[in-house]
Amino acid sequence: MNNYKLVIQYDGGRYKGWQRLGSGESTIQGKIENVLSEMIGRPIEIIGCSRTDAGVHAFAQIANFKIGENIPVLEMKQYLNRYLPQDISVIDVSIEGERFHARYNSKAKTYLYKIWNEDYSNPFMRRFSMHVEETLDISKMEIAAKQFLGEHDFTAFSNAKSKKKSMVRNIYSIEIEKVDGFLQIRVSGDGFLYNMVRKIVGTLIEVGLGKRDAKEISGMIHSKDRGSVSSLADPGGLYLESIEF
Amino acid sequence: MNNYKLVIQYDGGRYKGWQRLGSGESTIQGKIENVLSEMIGRPIEIIGCSRTDAGVHAFAQIANFKIGENIPVLEMKQYLNRYLPQDISVIDVSIEGERFHARYNSKAKTYLYKIWNEDYSNPFMRRFSMHVEETLDISKMEIAAKQFLGEHDFTAFSNAKSKKKSMVRNIYSIEIEKVDGFLQIRVSGDGFLYNMVRKIVGTLIEVGLGKRDAKEISGMIHSKDRGSVSSLADPGGLYLESIEF
Numbered sequence: 001m002n003n004y005k006l007v008i009q010y011d012g013g014r015y016k017g018w019q020r021l022g023s024g025e026s027t028i029q030g031k032i033e034n035v036l037s038e039m040i041g042r043p044i045e046i047i048g049c050s051r052t053d054a055g056v057h058a059f060a061q062i063a064n065f066k067i068g069e070n071i072p073v074l075e076m077k078q079y080l081n082r083y084l085p086q087d088i089s090v091i092d093v094s095i096e097g098e099r100f101h102a103r104y105n106s107k108a109k110t111y112l113y114k115i116w117n118e119d120y121s122n123p124f125m126r127r128f129s130m131h132v133e134e135t136l137d138i139s140k141m142e143i144a145a146k147q148f149l150g151e152h153d154f155t156a157f158s159n160a161k162s163k164k165k166s167m168v169r170n171i172y173s174i175e176i177e178k179v180d181g182f183l184q185i186r187v188s189g190d191g192f193l194y195n196m197v198r199k200i201v202g203t204l205i206e207v208g209l210g211k212r213d214a215k216e217i218s219g220m221i222h223s224k225d226r227g228s229v230s231s232l233a234d235p236g237g238l239y240l241e242s243i244e245f
Numbered sequence: 246m247n248n249y250k251l252v253i254q255y256d257g258g259r260y261k262g263w264q265r266l267g268s269g270e271s272t273i274q275g276k277i278e279n280v281l282s283e284m285i286g287r288p289i290e291i292i293g294c295s296r297t298d299a300g301v302h303a304f305a306q307i308a309n310f311k312i313g314e315n316i317p318v319l320e321m322k323q324y325l326n327r328y329l330p331q332d333i334s335v336i337d338v339s340i341e342g343e344r345f346h347a348r349y350n351s352k353a354k355t356y357l358y359k360i361w362n363e364d365y366s367n368p369f370m371r372r373f374s375m376h377v378e379e380t381l382d383i384s385k386m387e388i389a390a391k392q393f394l395g396e397h398d399f400t401a402f403s404n405a406k407s408k409k410k411s412m413v414r415n416i417y418s419i420e421i422e423k424v425d426g427f428l429q430i431r432v433s434g435d436g437f438l439y440n441m442v443r444k445i446v447g448t449l450i451e452v453g454l455g456k457r458d459a460k461e462i463s464g465m466i467h468s469k470d471r472g473s474v475s476s477l478a479d480p481g482g483l484y485l486e487s488i489e490f
Contacts, residue, residue, distance in 0.1 A: 011368040123256040
C-alpha cells in the first residue's frame with residue numbers, strides 16, 4: 001500500500017467546513033474525495049488532521065490516504081488541481097511511511113487569526129479577516145492571553161456540539177502582533193475543541209476593547225461554564241496555518 | 246471654497262472601472278459621488294486622478310472636489326465609509342490648497358501587477374492576481390522591460406478606444422521582483438494610455454514564457470501598430486498603487 005500525504009490550502013468561505021457531511025453539503029473533504037475517487041475509479045476516503053469549521057481557511061491542512069495503486073506524486077497533484085474548484089489547492093503530494101496518520105500523529109497545530117484594526121474596511125481582505133474598527137489594546141490582550149497557556153479543561157471555550165472524550169487541551173503559545181493594519185493572533189497547541197480558537201479570539205477582542213477585564217480569563221476557564229464565554233470571532237478571519245508531526 | 250482630497254482604496258472586481266458612466270453602470274466614481282451627494286444634499290462631482298479599467302483595483306486612488314461647506318474631514322471619512330459598499334474604502338480625507346487638482350497635478354503614477362507563478366492556484370488571491378502556471382524567466386523579462394523605459398509613442402500598447410491627443414508617455418521604471426510565489430511588476434510613469442499597463446505586462450509574460458523574444462519590444466513600440474501587441478493581462482492582477490504630486 002502507498003500512503004499518500006496531501007498538503008491542502010483553501011478559502012473556506014463557501015464550504016460547510018472540512019469534514020464530509022451528507023451528500024447535499026459542500027465540504028472540503030468531500031470535494032477532494034470526489035476528485036480522488038474519479039481519478040482512481042472507486043470511492044476513496046481521506047483522513048484530515050483538523051476539522052476546520054464552516055468558513056475557516058487553511059494555509060496547510062494535512063490529509064492522508066492509502067491505496068494499492070502507484071500514482072506518481074506530480075501526476076496526482078496536477079490531476080487534483082485541474083479538477084478541484086479554484087478555492088481549494090493541493091500544494092504538495094508525497095508518499096509517507098505506512099505508519100503516518102494525519103490525525104493521530106500530529107504534535108502541534110497552529111491557527112492564525114487576522115483582525116483588520118482600522119477605522120475603514122479593507123477591500124481586499126474583507127472575506128479573509130474580521131474588521132474591528134476601535135483600536136485594540138494589545139498590552140491588555142497579552143495579559144489575558146497568558147492565562148490560556150498550559151493544560152486546562154477548555155469546556156467553557158468549546159461549543160456544546162463538542163463530543164470529545166476529554167476537554168483538556170494544552171496551549172503552547174499565543175502570540176499577538178501588529179502587522180500593518182492587522183492584529184494577528186497566532187495560537188499553538190496540541191489540539192483544539194470545536195469553536196475553541198474562535199472563542200479564545202473573541203474573548204481577547206473583548207479584552208482589547210475594554211469590555212472585559214484581562215484578569216477574568218482564569219476564572220472563565222475554571223468555571224467550565226459555556227455561559228461565561230459570550231464572544232465567537234468570525235470564521236472568515238481564521239486560518240489553520242501549520243501542523244507539526 | 247474647500248478643496249477636499251480623498252485617498253481611496255478599492256477592489257475593482259465588480260465595477261466597470263473608475264469613471265462614471267450611464268446611470269445603470271456601476272463605477273467607483275459613481276458610488277462615491279452618490280454618497281457625497283446624499284451627504285451634502287445636492288449633486289457633487291469628483292475629479293479622479295486615474296481612470297482605472299473595469300476590474301482593476303487601487304491601493305490609493307486620489308480624487309478631489311470643491312464645496313463651500315465646512316465639513317470636518319473625520320466626519321466626512323466616517324460618513325463615506327459607513328455608506329459606501331465594503332469593496333470601496335476612503336482611507337484618508339484632507340483639505341488641500343485651492344490649486345490642487347487630482348488629475349492635472351499628478352507627476353508620477355505607479356501601477357503594481359501581481360502574477361501568481363506556481364503550478365497550483367492561490368485560493369486567497371485568485372481574484373487579486375493573474376495565475377501563470379509555467380515558471381516565468383525573470384532575466385528575460387528584465388531585458389524586455391528596459392526597452393519600455395523613457396519617452397515613446399505607445400500607440401501600439403494602447404486600446405483603439407484611447408482618445409488622447411498625444412500617445413507619448415514617459416515610463417520612469419519597471420521593476421520585477423519575486424515575492425513568495427508571486428512575480429510582481431511595478432511600472433511607474435508620467436501617465437498611461439487605456440489598457441497600456443495590461444498590454445505591457447501581457448507582453449512581458451509572453452517573453453517570460455519564451456513565446457516572444459526580449460529584443461522584439463523596441464520594434465513593437467516603434468511600429469505604432471496595435472496589431473503587433475496580442476496579449477492583455479487580466480484586470481484582476483492590476484492595482485493603482487500610488488500617485489506622486
